[in-house]
Every structure is written in structure tokens, then in C-alpha cells.
Amino acid sequence: MIKISTSPLSDLLTAKIAVILQDGPVVNCPSLVNTEAGTAIAKAIAASSFGGAAGEILPIPAPVATDLDMLIVIGTGGAQTPLDYRKAGAAIALLPQVLKAGEIALFAPDNALDVLRGMALRAYSFDLYRAAQPVLKSVAICGADLDITALSALEADVSSIHFARDLINEPANVLSPLEMAARIARAGEAVGITVEILDEGHLNALGCGLHLGVGQGSDNPPCMVVMHLGPGEKPPVALVGKGISFDTGGIHLKDVHGMWEMKGDMAGAATAAATMIALAKTGYKGDAVAVLGLAENMISGNATRPGDILTSYSGQTVEVRDPDCEGRLVLADCLSYAQRALGAKTVIDIATLTYAVQIGLGTRYAGLYGNAPELRDSVIRAAGQASEKIWPMPIDDEFHAELKSDFADMVNWPGVKYGNASIASAFLENFIDEGTDWAHIDIAGPSYVGAGTAFSPPGGSGVIIETLIGLLRDLA
Structure with a gap:
């Protein structure tokens, strides 16, 4: 079971890998708006074919003005149900960069619990009789106000x-x-x-x-x-x-x-x-x-x-x-x-x-x-x-x-x-x-x-x- 914690939004850019969920090509993370890092990321998005469609993935290596090794932008355009956001979370848990790092910071203010549930369900491997396989081990949710009771129920x-x-x-x-x-x-x-x-x-x-x-x-x-x-x-x-x-x-x-x-x-x-x-x-x-x-x-x-x-x-x-x-x-x-x-x-x-x-x-x-x-x-x-x-x-x-x-x-x-x-x-x-x-x-x-x-x-x-x-x- 992955370890889930909450952090201030400012911590998003100090993690090894940060993940942003958004429904279009315009950066919508408050900590990136009107910043040097945000401008660089916006340019990277503009230079790509990323449109924010559901399941679309854009990795941005070592964005300037951040301590990040990588920022990963995940599209959620058209997502309307809890299942859509769960699928996005599960997809994040399987990304090679995420599996290698084992931990991420996530900006997902809306439907964060559904995203987390998808991540946690997919972050599983039965390894008693083989070498341990890489899985996502910890997630820091940055900037989301999570209901502690709901989070405890999710973990249970x-x-x-x-x-x-x-x-x-x-x-x-x-x-x-x-x-x-x-x-x-x-x-x-x-x-x-x-x-x-x-x-x-x-x-x-x-x-x-x-x-x-x-x-x-x-x-x-x-x-x-x-x-x-x-x-x-x-x-x-x-x-x-x-x-x-x-x-x-x-x-x-x-x-x-x-x-x-x-x-x-x-x-x-x-x-x-x-x-x-x-x-x-x-x-x-x-x-x-x-x-x-x-x-x-x-x-x-x-x-x-x-x-x-x-x-x-x-x-x-x-x-x-x-x-x-x-x-x-x-x-x-x-x-x-x-x-x-x-x-x-x-x-x-x-x-x-x-x-x-x-x-x-x-x-x-x-x-x-x-x-x-x-x-x-x-x-x-x-x-x-x-x-x-x-x-x-x-x-x-x-x-x-x-x-x-x-x-x-x-x-x-x-x-x-x-x-x-x-x-x-x-x-x-x-x-x-x-x-x-x-x-x-x-x-x-x-x-x-x-x-x-x-x-x-x-x-x-x-x-x-x-x-x-x-x-x-x-x-x-």
C-alpha cells in the first residue's frame, strides 16, 4: 500500500518527480502561474502536441527554475466520472519514470481522492517468490484539501x-x-x-x-x-x-x-x-x-x-x-x-x-x-x-x-x-x-x-x- 501524505503547494517543485493533472494545454497549477518555471513549462507544452486529452502524457525533463528531475503533465480532458480520474491515477502509477523513482508529488486539486484510489489500486506487485518489481511507494498531494476520514477509508x-x-x-x-x-x-x-x-x-x-x-x-x-x-x-x-x-x-x-x-x-x-x-x-x-x-x-x-x-x-x-x-x-x-x-x-x-x-x-x-x-x-x-x-x-x-x-x-x-x-x-x-x-x-x-x-x-x-x-x- 502506497504511503499518502499532504504537502503545501510550494513543495510541488522541490520533489524529484512532480505530476500535474490538467484538462487542456494551458498550465493551471497556481504555483506555476507567472513564474519562470511556469513560463518554461508552458513553452514546453506549446512546443509539443499536448492538448490535455484524457490519458495524454507529456514528460518535461528538468524544467528550469525548479529542483525537479522531471515534471509529468497528464491530460484529463473529458474526464467526467470518478472512474475517469481513477484511470488517470492508475496510469500515473505505471509510468516508467514513476516506477523508477518510487515517489512523486502530485497536483490534483479536483478529484484527488479518485486519482489516489486509482494509483493505490495499481501500485501492487506480488513478489514473495521473485525479485521485487518496481512500484510506486509514496505520493505527496500538494495543495489539495483532503478529507482525513475519506483518506483513511481509502487506505483501509x-x-x-x-x-x-x-x-x-x-x-x-x-x-x-x-x-x-x-x-x-x-x-x-x-x-x-x-x-x-x-x-x-x-x-x-x-x-x-x-x-x-x-x-x-x-x-x-x-x-x-x-x-x-x-x-x-x-x-x-x-x-x-x-x-x-x-x-x-x-x-x-x-x-x-x-x-x-x-x-x-x-x-x-x-x-x-x-x-x-x-x-x-x-x-x-x-x-x-x-x-x-x-x-x-x-x-x-x-x-x-x-x-x-x-x-x-x-x-x-x-x-x-x-x-x-x-x-x-x-x-x-x-x-x-x-x-x-x-x-x-x-x-x-x-x-x-x-x-x-x-x-x-x-x-x-x-x-x-x-x-x-x-x-x-x-x-x-x-x-x-x-x-x-x-x-x-x-x-x-x-x-x-x-x-x-x-x-x-x-x-x-x-x-x-x-x-x-x-x-x-x-x-x-x-x-x-x-x-x-x-x-x-x-x-x-x-x-x-x-x-x-x-x-x-x-x-x-x-x-x-x-x-x-x-x-x-x-x-x-
Whole structure:
């Protein structure tokens, strides 16, 4: 997480590298107007083709009458939304001159927080197993009057997103279910969250047969992490996260191409945990819980077979047609636990659940399902405020009908070619009790980005965390 500080406007010209954001070719920084340095910079701009368009970059080496090694002018012409300014910030964080220096002074009086958020999100690199890569480490905001509370919230949000990325990017030989649970517990307890880890024996005593069935093929035992935040005065809002530390597909073995990305099949649990940590850092006043279902889906003589029948925490039975549809099994027990053991009446689950959602929505949109229009609209509104992409998708009786089994209460997959993202959501809805408002967010597309995005290098993205933070603050 970059270090952010504020400085007088006069400090802008004493840094190694200064960055100015402006929407046209005329220098608009007060400390440069009617000065020798400003005149020289204006001449450099005039001699170039710089017009101030969004994303346009003009480096000016060692401007006269300054101590700067370089001044970089970034165009923001046409920028109208917070996302535009975030993109400008992210672009700054990737400039070679900025990466080399590691620190900058920035003049961005308008929308400075949005610019900073973009910078902070992009200034991330996972370097535990390679030489450290250059990243922007510190930013001094010159001349902007920043709201300290808003700045603290930004730092809490982004540091929590980086925490989630760290978990997603860890290889599965390091991040077993129990290791992930331990890291989440340490991070959560450090900010005042009460954390329980329910081990394999506890899950067996509870009757979480679906969760146990997924993990029984692995030498790394499954567990459930329960996080509690708030005074406990009313039914909590529950976040439920899928946490498959590695997914081979089980006996329904996945294709080798891209299987390495299955270390990220725990992104839903990382997302839920990071959201709770961010809320705790900013003095969340509501009641919230997170239930994280952690397991590893492996092949062995003990692995669940196609045709096996498992009994859930809710008492419903499931015929396992496809061991590679394991995430919904773990989520089902966690959803029931959140409602019946913790008393949640509003539940949002987050999961890298289906490839099918990517067929309809691509790799940048999350799919949104659920049973409560008001909650759905709240999620969409929070996503809009966070500049994250989400799209509502259907569940109805036709999808439920596909789940019929001749031997159990339902199958986990009906063997059909189409509609599988909605069918998976219909499966989850079978574990939502009457009177519970529920939303399911399928992040299979945007959670792990092989080529990176404007705000994330390749790997775990931390998508939807900002949406959930805003949502829970609104619901508190």
C-alpha cells in the first residue's frame, strides 16, 4: 500500500518527480502561474502536441527554475466520472519514470481522492517468490484539501484489496485451507474482528456433509471460518465466501490448460474476508458476519465419486453428478449455517462459481442472482458507486426443475449444456430459508485476470470488494 501524505503547494517543485493533472494545454497549477518555471513549462507544452486529452502524457525533463528531475503533465480532458480520474491515477502509477523513482508529488486539486484510489489500486506487485518489481511507494498531494476520514477509508479499502490479492496469488502448495484460515484469523483479530475456525471434526459434528464431501479427497482438511463484527444487537448481514484453495475438478478432472489459475478458486472467501477487515478498520457500526467455506478439491481414493449422495447441514440430500461442481456444495452448507446458526436474514454470497457466467458476461462483469429485488438493486447501486461491473441474471422455476434427482432431493449438476450459471444459482437458492433476502455474486470472470487490468496486474484482482464495502455501509 502506497504511503499518502499532504504537502503545501510550494513543495510541488522541490520533489524529484512532480505530476500535474490538467484538462487542456494551458498550465493551471497556481504555483506555476507567472513564474519562470511556469513560463518554461508552458513553452514546453506549446512546443509539443499536448492538448490535455484524457490519458495524454507529456514528460518535461528538468524544467528550469525548479529542483525537479522531471515534471509529468497528464491530460484529463473529458474526464467526467470518478472512474475517469481513477484511470488517470492508475496510469500515473505505471509510468516508467514513476516506477523508477518510487515517489512523486502530485497536483490534483479536483478529484484527488479518485486519482489516489486509482494509483493505490495499481501500485501492487506480488513478489514473495521473485525479485521485487518496481512500484510506486509514496505520493505527496500538494495543495489539495483532503478529507482525513475519506483518506483513511481509502487506505483501509485498498489495503484490504491488496490483502485479498495476496491470498489469491499464493500458490496452493503454500495456502492450504487451514493456512488460509490462520492468515484471515490473524488479519481479522488485529482489527477487532472475532474469528472462529471450525475444523474438520467440528464440521462433522455439525453435519456439514456437503462441505466435507468436497474436501475428503485431499490430505489438507477442510474448515469453515466464521468472522463476527459489530455489537450483536440485531440479525447480522452475512457474507458467505467460496474458498476452494485448489480445484483439480476432482474425479471430473479439469483440462491442464489454465488449471494453474485454480489456485484462485478461493477468491470468494478472500473477498468476503477482505470486506470485513476494511469495515472493521473504518469503524463499521452495523452487525456483520462472514462464513468462509475452505476446502481443497483433489483426486484420491477417498474423493467423492459421481453418483455419491451427501447430506447437507440443512438436512437436504444431494446426488453429486459432477465433482467439479464443488463450490455450490461448500456454499450450501455455509449459507445454511449463516442463517440457522448465526441468525442472518440478509445473505450475500460471493464465489468463482461457474465458467458459464463468462459465456454470457465475459471476463469483466460479475453475475448477480437472488430472490430479493430491493437487495439486488442495492448491490447494483453499490457497484455503480464503486465503478465495478455487475449484471443481474435470472433464476426461475425452469432452472430449479433441472435439478431433479431420482435418488436424492436434488442433483448438483443436471448434465445440460446451457443455462448452467442460473442452474447453479437455483441450486444455492434451495438452501435459502423463507424470509431471508439473498444475493449471489458470481465473480468467475473478473476475479483472476491473466493479462491484468487498468487497476490490477496479472493475478487476483480483488474485484467486488469495494462494492461490498459500500453495500454493507449502506445496510448498516
